[in-house]
Amino acid sequence: MVENKPGLGIGMIGYAFMGAAHSHAWRTAPRFFDLPMTPEMVVLAGRNGEAARRAADKYGWPDVETDWREVIKRDDVDLVDICTPGDTHAEIAIAALEAGKHVLCEKPLANTVDAAEAMAAAAKTARAKGVFAMVGFTYRRVPAIQLARTLVTEGRIGKIRHVRAQYLQDWLVDEDSPLSWRLDKTKAGSGALGDIGAHIIDLTQFITGEHITGVSGQLETFVHERPVATASAGLSATAGFERGEVTVDDAAVFLARMSGGGLGVFEATRFANGRKNAIRIEINGSKGSLSFDFEDMNVLNFFDGTEPNDTAGFRRIVVTEPEHAYIAHWWPPGHGLGYEHGFTHQVVDLVKDIAAGKEPSPSFSDGLGVQRVMAAIESSASDNGAWHET
Numbered sequence: 001m002v003e004n005k006p007g008l009g010i011g012m013i014g015y016a017f018m019g020a021a022h023s024h025a026w027r028t029a030p031r032f033f034d035l036p037m038t039p040e041m042v043v044l045a046g047r048n049g050e051a052a053r054r055a056a057d058k059y060g061w062p063d064v065e066t067d068w069r070e071v072i073k074r075d076d077v078d079l080v081d082i083c084t085p086g087d088t089h090a091e092i093a094i095a096a097l098e099a100g101k102h103v104l105c106e107k108p109l110a111n112t113v114d115a116a117e118a119m120a121a122a123a124k125t126a127r128a129k130g131v132f133a134m135v136g137f138t139y140r141r142v143p144a145i146q147l148a149r150t151l152v153t154e155g156r157i158g159k160i161r162h163v164r165a166q167y168l169q170d171w172l173v174d175e176d177s178p179l180s181w182r183l184d185k186t187k188a189g190s191g192a193l194g195d196i197g198a199h200i201i202d203l204t205q206f207i208t209g210e211h212i213t214g215v216s217g218q219l220e221t222f223v224h225e226r227p228v229a230t231a232s233a234g235l236s237a238t239a240g241f242e243r244g245e246v247t248v249d250d251a252a253v254f255l256a257r258m259s260g261g262g263l264g265v266f267e268a269t270r271f272a273n274g275r276k277n278a279i280r281i282e283i284n285g286s287k288g289s290l291s292f293d294f295e296d297m298n299v300l301n302f303f304d305g306t307e308p309n310d311t312a313g314f315r316r317i318v319v320t321e322p323e324h325a326y327i328a329h330w331w332p333p334g335h336g337l338g339y340e341h342g343f344t345h346q347v348v349d350l351v352k353d354i355a356a357g358k359e360p361s362p363s364f365s366d367g368l369g370v371q372r373v374m375a376a377i378e379s380s381a382s383d384n385g386a387w388h389e390t
């Protein structure tokens, strides 16, 4: 294991889906990557002490707190990792930054633009004191997405004309699927838009290096009442007999203009029967095209339009070679990566940036930018799809 390096004490809030993924990342990162600081899993926080203790034992956290405020007070915690629903992000992140703790906060950054602005302001103040914040748009850390970004940056697809981005899931197709916090606006802020639409907004802006300047959106809730959840974790929940109102969108679609002059078509839904976690992005440029689907996450398709016409065609690049981002730290060439690796890469990059005194990316300002796009989509949708600037 890593020796003679400064430690970085981690306190994690929330311990279900993302809690498990982040625990795995903190545990794994120093074992596969040469980090300048050693993450030390110090304490996990959850409101139910017994359940938190069980999670801590399972995921490798020695200590437990039942109030996140106690985590922030601890001298042995240097970084607070927020794995709770969006309604809690702003309060926890701002308190942690003010206490001098680095923060990793799950996406979407917040439930409103106001809350996201307050978080970005707190991050800016903290940064001046060498305290850093990152928002968890994890899919940026998929090696094929990194390659897409590199090809765009190197000009290999030229000027961007079209972005076609979709995030398709089907876990709400069953009309009796329970009403978990993800379907409650007070907890989640929005539905498919903030949960999965946020990812394709971030990925588009990350890969292209451009931003979305205006949108025309439509939101729809297909199923208005569902059985109230008695327990939930991640995308699963147990239903009771009582029924409650769904207060968020089930699907979001929008058209967009990009800052470089291109057009975007976006779709985020949990009703795409048969599509499990299909993050699909196709970008057409003046010189070539790229396409990616997370359901085949180790592959990037690249069309180089400068090749001779008789043999030009989409090439399927298996992104598992040592030349590709992060790959050299894992398995021999060709042995693909999975969902969890993105979370490990995320903490690797965060720890390196903290040690280098450099602002991590995506920053809270980037998270605020995504929040503004989502707010413009919501205001456009409530204005019958009229054009709204971001």
Ligand SMILES: NC(=O)c1ccc[n+]([C@@H]2O[C@H](COP(=O)([O-])OP(=O)(O)OC[C@H]3O[C@@H](n4cnc5c(N)ncnc54)[C@H](O)[C@@H]3O)[C@@H](O)[C@H]2O)c1
Residues within 6 Å of the ligand: 013, 014, 015, 016, 017, 018, 019, 045, 046, 047, 068, 083, 084, 085, 086, 088, 106, 107, 108, 136, 137, 138, 139, 195, 232, 233, 234, 235
């Ligand atoms: N980066 C990604 O790809 C990705 C994937 C899934 C979820 N997320 C985000 O992660 C966050 C959590 O989602 P999840 O799927 O892990 O949810 P989850 O329901 O599986 O877990 C939420 C956890 O937060 C805890 N919690 C809720 N309110 C709390 C409070 N006030 N104080 C302390 N703990 C509290 C719950 O007990 C639970 O442990 C959300 O912001 C979600 O959008 C990100």
